[in-house]
Amino acid sequence: MTQDTLSEAEYDAITDAAAHWCMRMHAVDCSAQERHAFEQWFAAHPLHAFEYEAMLEIWQVAEHLPRPESALVAPIGKPLKSWRHYALAASVCALALPLGAFAGWNLGWLPNSFEHFASTDNVRHVTLGDGSQVELNLNTELTFSNYKDERRVTLKKGEAFFEVSHDMSHPFIVKAGEGRIRVTGTRFNVWLYEDQVKVNLVEGSVLVASNSQLSGDGLRLGPSMQARYKPGDYMPQISQTYANDSSLAWRNGKLVLDNLALSEALPLINRYLDKPLMLGESSVGNIRVGGIYNVKELNSLVSSLPRVLPVYLTRNKEGNPVINSMPQQPPKS
Structure with missing residues (x-):
C-alpha cells in the first residue's frame, strides 16, 4: 500500500470518493458514463480499490438494517473521526437507523467499530479492535x-492465523466461504482458496459449520485437528493433523510440498501466483512433486518444473501457465 505517502486530506478525499462511488454503483439510475468513470477512478491508485472494497463491506452490513427516516448520528461517546468510514457510507447510502447508531449498537444491529485489512507482497501482523492478533x-x-x-x-x-482474545460472553465468528468458525479464545488458521476452506486448530477449540445458513454451531475441533468444507457440504470433513504437518509453514515464509500429487500441490502454489498454474490434462495431476520453497519465489518453481518432472509448459489464451505431460517414447521394435 502507498497510503503512507498521502496527506490526511488526500486520504480523506479518497474515502469520500469511495463512498460516493459505492452509492452510485448501487443506484438504479447509474449511467454507462458513470460506470466508465468509476472504472477509471478505481484503477487510478491502489488505495482507490482498497477503500472501495471497505465501503462495499459496510454496504453489506447496512443492507440488514431497517430502512431510514433520519440521518445517522455518531454513537454517544465516540468521536466522528473513528466512525468516519461507517457514518459516511451509511449516510450516503441512506441506510441509517431511525433510532440512531447508539440504539443500533444496543440492539445488536450496528458495530461500534469496523476495520478493513489487506496484505499484498508481505506477511502482515495486525491487531483487531478487540485486541485479537491476526497474521495475514x-x-x-x-x-x-x-x-x-x-x-x-x-x-x-x-x-490468516488468529490468536483470539478470550471472552466467553462475546464470541468471535469468522465467516469464510459459505461457512463459519465460532470461537471464544484460541489459536487457529483459516485458508480460503476459491470456494474451498480449510481450518487448522493449534490451541483451544472451535466450532466449524460448512453452511452459515443452517441451524446449529457445527462440529467441534480440538487441538491438532483440521476441517475442510466447500459449497454444498452439509457438514465439514474433519481429520487429524500430525507433528510434521506443514500447513503453517507460510508463517515462516515457506511452502512445503511433501511428495504431493500436482493436483493437491496446485492450490498451495497458486495462492502465491498472479496467474494460477493449470493442468493440461487430468493425468498430469497424478505426477508427484516435493521440496521446500520460499513463498516469494514460486514463479521460479513454476519455470523449473520441466527440469525436475516429465512435463513441459505452455500458456492458455488467458496467459495462465499450463503443465503438460511429456509424450512417451514409443517402444523400440
Missing part, C-alpha cells in the same frame, strides 16, 4: 466488525 498471509483481505453480542471477521480472500 500474502494476498489476503479481511474485515472486522465489533457488535454488542459478538465479534465478526469476514475472510474475503487468502489465509
Whole structure:
C-alpha cells in the first residue's frame, strides 16, 4: 500500500470518493458514463480499490438494517473521526437507523467499530479492535466488525492465523466461504482458496459449520485437528493433523510440498501466483512433486518444473501457465 505517502486530506478525499462511488454503483439510475468513470477512478491508485472494497463491506452490513427516516448520528461517546468510514457510507447510502447508531449498537444491529485489512507482497501482523492478533498471509483481505453480542471477521480472500482474545460472553465468528468458525479464545488458521476452506486448530477449540445458513454451531475441533468444507457440504470433513504437518509453514515464509500429487500441490502454489498454474490434462495431476520453497519465489518453481518432472509448459489464451505431460517414447521394435 502507498497510503503512507498521502496527506490526511488526500486520504480523506479518497474515502469520500469511495463512498460516493459505492452509492452510485448501487443506484438504479447509474449511467454507462458513470460506470466508465468509476472504472477509471478505481484503477487510478491502489488505495482507490482498497477503500472501495471497505465501503462495499459496510454496504453489506447496512443492507440488514431497517430502512431510514433520519440521518445517522455518531454513537454517544465516540468521536466522528473513528466512525468516519461507517457514518459516511451509511449516510450516503441512506441506510441509517431511525433510532440512531447508539440504539443500533444496543440492539445488536450496528458495530461500534469496523476495520478493513489487506496484505499484498508481505506477511502482515495486525491487531483487531478487540485486541485479537491476526497474521495475514500474502494476498489476503479481511474485515472486522465489533457488535454488542459478538465479534465478526469476514475472510474475503487468502489465509490468516488468529490468536483470539478470550471472552466467553462475546464470541468471535469468522465467516469464510459459505461457512463459519465460532470461537471464544484460541489459536487457529483459516485458508480460503476459491470456494474451498480449510481450518487448522493449534490451541483451544472451535466450532466449524460448512453452511452459515443452517441451524446449529457445527462440529467441534480440538487441538491438532483440521476441517475442510466447500459449497454444498452439509457438514465439514474433519481429520487429524500430525507433528510434521506443514500447513503453517507460510508463517515462516515457506511452502512445503511433501511428495504431493500436482493436483493437491496446485492450490498451495497458486495462492502465491498472479496467474494460477493449470493442468493440461487430468493425468498430469497424478505426477508427484516435493521440496521446500520460499513463498516469494514460486514463479521460479513454476519455470523449473520441466527440469525436475516429465512435463513441459505452455500458456492458455488467458496467459495462465499450463503443465503438460511429456509424450512417451514409443517402444523400440
